[in-house]
Amino acid sequence: MDDLERDLRDLTDWLEPAVPPDVTARVRARLAAPPRRRWRYWLAAVLAALLVAALPPGRAAVADAVTGLLRFSGVVIDTSGPPAPSTGTPSPLPAQRPVAFAEAQRQVRFPIRVPTRLGAPERVLVADPDGMGAHRVASLLYRGGTLRLDAFDGALDTVFHKQAAGADVTFTHVHGNFAIWVGGPHALAYVDRRGSVRVATARLSAATLIWQEGGVSYRLEGDLTQGEALDVAGSLE
Structure with a gap:
């Protein structure tokens, strides 16, 4: 696992219940799945959107990490x-x-x-x-x-x-x-x-x-x- 993938997986631990449970579960399942072609682009876009919605003010700004x-x-x-x-x-x-x-x-x-x-x-x-x-x-x-x-x-x-x-x-x-x-x-x-x-x-x-x-x-x-x-x-x- 490279550094980007590891850091993005770490970020999922900070997801809060503000994100619908089924969405959070699907994202976590996708992160645990074997890498696929162009997974970085999909992962970056989804995590950025989820982090903005899910993280409280002290953490929400970390959503820009993918950029x-x-x-x-x-x-x-x-x-x-x-x-x-x-x-x-x-x-x-x-x-x-x-x-x-x-x-x-x-x-x-x-x-x-x-x-x-x-x-x-x-x-x-x-x-x-x-x-x-x-x-x-x-x-x-x-x-x-x-x-x-x-x-x-x-x-x-x-x-x-x-x-x-x-x-x-x-x-x-x-x-x-x-x-x-x-x-x-x-x-x-x-x-x-x-x-x-x-x-x-x-x-x-x-x-x-x-x-x-x-x-x-x-x-x-x-x-x-x-x-x-x-x-x-x-x-x-």
């Missing part, structure tokens, strides 16, 4: 073409500043959870405040900043834009919630509150795990294997 564009938890991963090279020194996120952990918790509208596998962060950052002073992103930094856990309101629109062509992009889960693993380096740029891509923040990003839990989206980046990243994500408290 090389993945949308999930405020992140866009584009695997359809080569990533644009970043130039110059990347800028911090908008209005980013270091704060104490307790202060960071007062500056965001969601609970900041710490992974027990990593312990207390070395630094805490908040970024992109709104007109009321509530910040959009909280970041926990470890290992001199080479390991980073970003948390942001999962109900927001696109926050991070990633171009991951050539990287190992796979589907997984954290505590039963859908997650995406990008196993190789990729370009990363920030999308601000107005929806504008901040090219000045573009940088080369390390392997990354992205997931959403309890209405909050998480992005764990650093020198970790997929198993290590999942272990860290599963230890959030």
Whole structure:
């Protein structure tokens, strides 16, 4: 079984009852059947339609996976073409500043959870405040900043834009919630509150795990294997 077929079969596990049971059963049966000529085209079209209808908001955007564009938890991963090279020194996120952990918790509208596998962060950052002073992103930094856990309101629109062509992009889960693993380096740029891509923040990003839990989206980046990243994500408290 090649990577595409495996990933498409994995996606069927996320189908919800919103799709009529008989349709879901037929699709799953078709996926289990031996490959036939032009099966990729049929599979892509059917899965795209089913995923749009079947997945809740946090997962529905994954329907674009068959075209090389993945949308999930405020992140866009584009695997359809080569990533644009970043130039110059990347800028911090908008209005980013270091704060104490307790202060960071007062500056965001969601609970900041710490992974027990990593312990207390070395630094805490908040970024992109709104007109009321509530910040959009909280970041926990470890290992001199080479390991980073970003948390942001999962109900927001696109926050991070990633171009991951050539990287190992796979589907997984954290505590039963859908997650995406990008196993190789990729370009990363920030999308601000107005929806504008901040090219000045573009940088080369390390392997990354992205997931959403309890209405909050998480992005764990650093020198970790997929198993290590999942272990860290599963230890959030």
